[in-house]
Amino acid sequence: MSDGETPMNQKLADAFGRSGLSQGDLARRVAARARLYGHRHVNPDASNVRRWLQGGMPRDPLPKIIADVFSDVFKRRVTTYDLGLGESPDLDRPLTYSPSFQETVESVTELGRADMDRRKFLAASPFVTAAGVGPSRDWLLSTLDQEPEPGPRVRLEDVTSVRNMFATFQEMDVMQGGGSGRLVLTEYMNQHVYPLLRRTHSEDVRRALCSAAAEQTYLLGWMAYDSGEHGTAQRYLIQALRLAEESGDVALGAHVLAGMADQATLLGSPSEGRRLAQAGRQGLRSAHSPACLADLWALEARALALLGDKAATAKAVAESEAAFTRVVRDDEPEWAKFIDGAYLHGEYANAFRDLNQADQSAEHARQSIEYAREQKRARRGAMSHAALAVSHLQKQDLEAAHATGVRTLDLARQVKSSRCVEAAQDIQHRMVPFGRHPLVADFNERVRQFVTAA
Template structure:
């Protein structure tokens, strides 16, 4: 049989035509990019580019280098699959905490582009338990002095507009769940924020821009986390940490590590969750955010509880309470707004629940429910009602557990949050020992209706 007929790469040809680069110019830019990336053996010419356009299959890292060249030229992320050079973007790159500012920009913008396209391979990307080790270490140790690339100059006014959008998106997440505003935020980041990272700015603007981008990249990760897409969330959080380092805002970096700690514990890696929370606390030695400190202690308590350490859990909860007692939200950053009584009591309740200390868990759960109800926060209310239901089950009181479980269901209906649904499912699993009791059957049927909706 004859060799398969090679099909021309029309996507690459179209991109080359739009760029108005000659084949020789593209070859020179790819060579320069390869040299800067340490791939000194890559030195294409115009004839090589002609072969690419004619459909030659390219090997790593050439497709990524070509995509980076077009990204620089167009001022927006152009991926390998945009150019017909790959079926998917490089989703391992966002798991890497790169010392290179250029690579960081490419990583976070490619991730945002893939997420905006809602690619199935991104939603299905796995959580990598070991991926947080390097980023947390490097965030603590690194001091970087990368320079931005040339382009239209970014002003403080541009950054202020990004900062002003953050609170609105954060409120949407807190009040309606991560699945509610995530697609809109992803589009906003890809069209308005990530392109700014490619431009030039003063040192002052650079730090402010990186902080604003880090806040919203973290929020994208948190929304994906709440939406049950842990692989996507992890990639966003790692890149948010790198952007926070560039901003020189230690408190913001510690906040990102808190999110990474929470995710690690939730996905079955409590020892890693504890280590990430500790790294965040060490980082706060260079900053002052008692709200973030209270959060990190609470998340360390969650990890310790899963590990079964009752004494250390109680100590961590006490440290969290002491830090929170000294919080002045008027001096805290906007992202710390919802590190409050509703949230912290809810986390403390979950820690004591995991230790089967029902009395302590119920007390914290009730306080969380009270504060969440006053603020109209359905997601937090649902998760704390679920914790309260579990404490009733731990005492053997199915009637009270059913009542709290029904309230959990009602609140979970009001938000788009996988975590709220998982809280409902957890209550159902813990009712299994009560067998075919009518209250169990009723709760399971209500759960089925919610999941179908």
Template sequence: MAKQPNHQLSAMIERSRLSRGEVARRVHARSLEYGINYINPDATSVRRWCNGEQPRHPLPGIIADVFSAHLGHRVTGYDLGFGDSPDLDRPLLYGATFGETVEAVAELGRADMDRRAFLAAVPFAAAAGVGPSRDWLLNTLDQTPEPGPRVRIEDVTNVKNMFASFQDMDVMQGGGSGRLVLTAYMSEHVYPLLRRAFADDVRRALCAAAAEQTYLLGWMSFDNGEHGTAQRYLIQALRLAEESQDAALGAHVLAGMADQATLLGNPTEGRRLAQAGRQGLAAKAESPACMADLWALEARALAAGGDSKAATHAVAESERVFGTVRPETEPEWAKFIDGAYLHGEYANVFRDLDQPENSAEHARRSIDFARSQGRARRGAMSQAALAVSHLQLGELEAAHSAGVRALDLSRRVQSSRSVEAVQDVRRRMVPFGSHPLVADFNERTRVLLAA
């Protein structure tokens, strides 16, 4: 087979502004520092590497060290196209410095673009949110930008303008719809900006814009069932939000982390993350929409843990705070926190508390809002919650009707959460045995999963 050109190495050489001969000389010098005297490449050797020849161990690491020293930030053999695996535990850590954060999120983005199947298999780490949420509250900052063309506020505006489009894509079509496009956009256009120089006000604005879209990448991954990937994006989004000094944005990221923790069976951590978000938001910023969301997610966690009284109180607090929301004063990322979303979450709270009348009431309100907005994902999930409430009341025919509507809506979006909601309805139908409606729903679900 013909060798494939190593475009990553060629791009790194061009970015470094080093000639091939200079790269070769520096590789030789670095090898001598390691006590290796048999490595002595020349410009032709570098050309062969760019043309696809794979240098033997330990050359990939030495070449990476050369570029790391020259560029002032970590470069790996993976970055240079030599096939080394990225460090997928690194994005679970809350970087002590801005430079560490930039490299962690950039490496995650590259791995997400280049090795999606590999990355999708990384596990969710149950306790990984403890340190980041604590450190976010402690608010420790640092800065180590790379020299280069200065980032202008116009560059940041361009990034922020893209956010609304990607968020609408997620809300209307599901997380699996635009995630690859957003991943490529962030890796190729946004994360490189974080390595450049900027004035302080531009730096904060850029970090906020990057945090918003890194959060959205995490949320899209979450909605698409890629929980290990989602967790890594969310932790790095939290760190970028800290750099932006936007407490509301950080609290919003913690809400996403809380939602994921509860969904994956750890409601204790989900509650703690939601509480951390509320504390930071109350101390440093004001966003009633975000506060309403945090209360709703705390209610979800409490309900999953079986605490009916506290969960009901949290729902009431969420409704109270949401009544004070003025949409025109809320940030763009908070637009989805509305009646369709919150009543859907309340329906799930009362479903888990085995209060089907309350669950059905909120599910219907969510469905009405979602239908008026054309939001199929939220409609599907709330129809599923309505179906479960009917099952809890012993109303199989009504549950079947709502379940079929959930199925039909799920086909319109790319969202594993919608499919999981339908599967939950199917599991809860098992006690009704071999009833024809159960058989019909099972067959419809099988067709959906096959598709």
């Protein structure tokens, strides 16, 4: 190689050699995929391909499109990183709510691949507060229809198999925490579900498949959220919302917005959390799921409490309770089964806790604890015990808070959930004003041991 000559892109050359394509074939496929994504100005030829192979860097959006073409050829996810066209997988791509169904499929597949590989840069990806604005707006306003690519047709039986697995994974999350089954679900989605999205379907099968994929993509996001990987969680939730739109399942889309609202509020953006919950409620005007509506009102109450609006919080809790009275369990979808007394009273308890209304918080915490105990739900029990412990501290009852805090730790040890860790640490932080009291020292040591083990 002479001085100043661009080095060959060996990764791209290796993939090109294995593909069996000619330079003209690759150029035509890239141009066709670009048109499918709406980039009609992108029209490379063989000379462009030759430059890429020799190390020339194609301009955006070509690297993503080239990676998608090779993904089709090899029947597995190929990223820009794999082709030497990016320093790492494009982790901003799953933050985009694309109008193209095909690009959505590629985004969620690339995200799943990076998650399954457990790449460090994915775990460190940031939560972007404003990223929910466009998706929630587009979900409300858009009805989009893109046809999938040719390939082996998907049958309704394939979708039923996917849907039947959802209950198993959701039960694993509810009973054992998001850190328990997430890797298994990630592998299942990458090996069995996301590949189905790239095949052809009749319209009814396509919608059913998108609904099933949205459910489980949401669950992946929720598991990441429960594990404290908020950037990963946000990316899954945005793509789940897009898949829900493609399915035409409005209630499922509202459910995904509830998860996005919960995350935004937890991460210190209650105004954004409230807006996302409101978007979900507006969408539910054309669908029927009292359980989802109860959840959205509860999450709006959580946001309002952090905003300090006592009257609006109380109203939102009352609206949530009213919606829940209309729930007919057998009429609700599988994903709504966790929205019950244990969950809702726990959310109400947290809302009143944030308003420093200890009596109301304690009342709802105790109801949540009782439901959770009957169902043997350790994660929900731990979090509601934490809310009860804080209510004791707000009433200056350190002895009761310590006893309840110890019970929080006992339950939290039974699950893999960063939220349980954070709940225990919140109690610890709130004990600081009690100084060097022996009960404070004892609880600090218990938390230290728990966090070390976790």
